[in-house]
Amino acid sequence: MIQSDEMAVVDANSEALGVPRKQLMESSGNAVARAVRDRTAPGESVAFVCGRGNNGGDAMVAARFLSDRKVTVHLLGRPATISTDIARENWAALEAAELDARVVRDSAEFAIDSPALVVDAMLGTGVTGRLREPEATIARRLNEAAVPVLSVDVPSGIDADTGEAAGPAVEADAVVTFHDMKPGLEALDVTVTVADIGIPDAAERLVERGDLLRLSRRPESHKGDHGEVLVVGGGPYTGAPALAAQAALRAGADLVRVACPEQIARDVQGYAEELIVRGFTGDRLRPTVVDSLLDRAATHDAVVLGPGLGNIDETLAAVQSFLTEYDGTAVVDADALQVVPTVETDATLVCTPHQGELRAMGGETAEDPRERAKLVESFATELGHTLLVKGAQDVVSDGEVTRRNRTGNPGMTVGGTGDVLAGVVAALVCRLPTHAAAAVGAYATGRAGDRVVERQGHGLLAGDLLAELSPALRYD
Known part of the structure; x- marks a missing residue:
């Protein structure tokens, strides 16, 4: 069991020990792709709904590994606003490979055609609080659709540490989370798969640069x-x-x-x-x-x-x-x-x-x-x-x-x-x-x-x- 802030420390320590975040994202994406294959058949359609952070980047990687499915990737926001270099690189890889990658600038532009599975990768464990737009509206629409949902790391809108939601949240049928179980997932009625993504044991055993992430100061x-x-x-x-x-x-x-x-x-x-x-x-x-x-x-x-x-x-x-x-x-x-x-x-x-x-x-x-x-x-x-x-x-x-x-x-x-x-x-x-x-x-x-x-x-x-x-x- 690992809290979300501790997971951020472990990720950073893993990078300091020589396992870069880009490599972890590839492993996470592979884990998501395996979970998609377990829940769909070849030829079926899968819609990935991606935020602009590393959670969305994990899903973009997964989309590349699913050539035998009909994949659409829906990016919530302009590509220029993707917040990390590695997620931006994976979006560019989707475009270069001519996958069906769509930009959703507001909730009115979001449309899915009854896919066999929706992959929710809007927000990960590092984001808490009430969902903003367009994520809030899209979460409601996913809940209203008669489509199974697989969430990446944690259902968007759910606090990974408490299992609570401050507002609208995705009602997932299954979750694939990484490295270790998150406390909040135990409170949900959902199937959870914990995927090993190659974080070395030393990332928790040794004190490294990532531990400095524990320090922060409020502006006020x-x-x-x-x-x-x-x-x-x-x-x-x-x-x-x-x-x-x-x-x-x-x-x-x-x-x-x-x-x-x-x-x-x-x-x-x-x-x-x-x-x-x-x-x-x-x-x-x-x-x-x-x-x-x-x-x-x-x-x-x-x-x-x-x-x-x-x-x-x-x-x-x-x-x-x-x-x-x-x-x-x-x-x-x-x-x-x-x-x-x-x-x-x-x-x-x-x-x-x-x-x-x-x-x-x-x-x-x-x-x-x-x-x-x-x-x-x-x-x-x-x-x-x-x-x-x-x-x-x-x-x-x-x-x-x-x-x-x-x-x-x-x-x-x-x-x-x-x-x-x-x-x-x-x-x-x-x-x-x-x-x-x-x-x-x-x-x-x-x-x-x-x-x-x-x-x-x-x-x-x-x-x-x-x-x-x-x-x-x-x-x-």
Whole structure:
């Protein structure tokens, strides 16, 4: 079962792994053609009703493979407005092959002569909401006609995730969908065929460029809509909380505040004018300030806990106390990690250990990435929290879904890159589920490091990653 937005990620990841969308469209079209053959006989007429996106492109491919049927293809809209290059190429192929390809500029021009089957390819899983014209009128006319309908991926007008319709929708007799079942199809009284179109398993197992599609911003957004992050860190170190906070800003958080010992507050503030720094009493995090930190954390969407705190007993006791009382979302890093296995908390945690810290927490690791992924998954199940284990290949697991990230390079073994990663994940967890935030954060931070090394070679500093984070988070 796969949601529509997740399907878009998988499609894009497949392309990043070397299986282009054009190849997937050919496979999808073949699957539709097979479904048409199962429902019609040679010589019978089949009408394809195609939208101007890739759903219509799938049907255009199918039409080419049905030379033993009487095929007509009805494009809803002018060919110049076809929205993707590959769908446009397939329309041109129909015209070049002199198939019966017709342009329907409005619903009045749409006519079918009692075909044996209509193929509905107006809209796919990526489109939700009420059908517009001419699709709405054509959907009604198809429903009124005494003709069986095969829909491509999902009946037009039906939400692929819910099975609901906001207005008119095609009442299909059968659906051929791709790669995996869509949740909304289960709610329909319709025969569903799930076709394997050659998407590699790695498109879901590995974090790739397509995962960046998870990130979006509404044009009407306001300050704070994309998250407020509190970084709790510092004491023996000042750079770590400053790096985490700046990374959270570069990763899209609207506001980032740093809570650190008052003795280093001025130093932390000096790293960047955008930082909002609030000191607490003393030179280290101690249990006496936990209540005030909990009050501050309650007004933020996520907390980063750990960068630069150190590991004296009083600090670890304060971390224990904070997590025991906190019920929000926190990214736990550095010395704070050792507290996690023994704490009882209602908080949602993303833990970001390197392999040495993982062992100290009680987890196991291995050289082989696949074996390491299994061990991390098992430990995540035991902990009940999401793990992002850093390494040559990062492993992200919540005990149910486990993925590997392959961006990054040996230059990133320098100190401070983990603080950057923690800040990135904290910004993303304000907008995404924890597992997705960890996966995207690992990918983008590694990609930023790759961009730095490509430009200047090894010898990067953790601060070099900051300027590359925004481009690394952009889908292109």
